[in-house]
Amino acid sequence: MAKLDRAFYNRDTVTVARDLLGxxxxxxxxxxxxVGRIVEVEAYVGVHDKASHSAKGLTTRNAPMFGPPGIAYxxxxxxxxxxxxxxxxxxxxxxxxxxxxxxxxxxxTERTQGPGLLCRAMGIDKRLNxxxxxxxxxxxxxxxxxxxxxxxxxxxxxxxxxAWAKRHLRFYIASNPFVSRK
DNA sequence: CTCGGGATGCGT
DNA sequence: CGCATCCCGAGG
Numbered sequence: 001m002a003k004l005d006r007a008f009y010n011r012d013t014v015t016v017a018r019d020l021l022g023x024x025x026x027x028x029x030x031x032x033x034x035v036g037r038i039v040e041v042e043a044y045v046g047v048h049d050k051a052s053h054s055a056k057g058l059t060t061r062n063a064p065m066f067g068p069p070g071i072a073y074x075x076x077x078x079x080x081x082x083x084x085x086x087x088x089x090x091x092x093x094x095x096x097x098x099x100x101x102x103x104x105x106x107x108x109t110e111r112t113q114g115p116g117l118l119c120r121a122m123g124i125d126k127r128l129n130x131x132x133x134x135x136x137x138x139x140x141x142x143x144x145x146x147x148x149x150x151x152x153x154x155x156x157x158x159x160x161x162x163a164w165a166k167r168h169l170r171f172y173i174a175s176n177p178f179v180s181r182k
Numbered sequence: 183c184t185c186g187g188g189a190t191g192c193g194t
Numbered sequence: 195c196g197c198a199t200c201c202c203g204a205g206g
């Protein structure tokens with residue numbers, strides 16, 4: 001139940017991505033807790049990663065990726081959905097983990113099987129951009145199942161990234177029904 | 183300023 | 195496969 005600390009996020013991005021599986025995301029909305037267990041993530045490993053928003057260098061949109069570990073990077077996609085990342089590694093590394101799906105545990109009434117649906121169901125929007133995961137209304141806890149199998153696959157929707165599109169940087173909990181694109 | 187595409191999701 | 199819908203980055 002303990003909140004993940006700064007050191008957790010300040011590590012190699014693939015390691016953080018895998019370790020985030022099974023952990024719980026908590027967002028307190030108008031006094032009510034919305035809790036989901038992370039079951040699917042993708043790692044975006046820095047400015048050399050052609051699939052990463054940070055590959056084009058620092059811009060207004062991706063600036064949070066260049067910030068300190070343990071803050072959120074939230075952006076609008078296709079004019080209608082938000083996607084939420086957890087910024088990793090030391091400030092300036094411009095790496096992050098995209099949360100793609102959670103298993104509803106508490107206070108969630110909408111589907112969560114995909115990055116856009118996840119944000120909508122958990123009440124995550126641009127207001128949480130740059131938000132610190134060590135805050136009291138939006139954070140991650142270490143509460144996770146004892147053991148589970150992790151599947152590695154190429155990331156979704158990054159065909160433009162050449163060789164980087166083939167890298168197995170998407171991770172999800174095997175046979176979990178809340179993983180997207182089954 | 184215009185212009186085009188996007189780490190999506192849903193319906194056909 | 196088409197499309198909704200809009201922010202933002204590139205270019206003139």
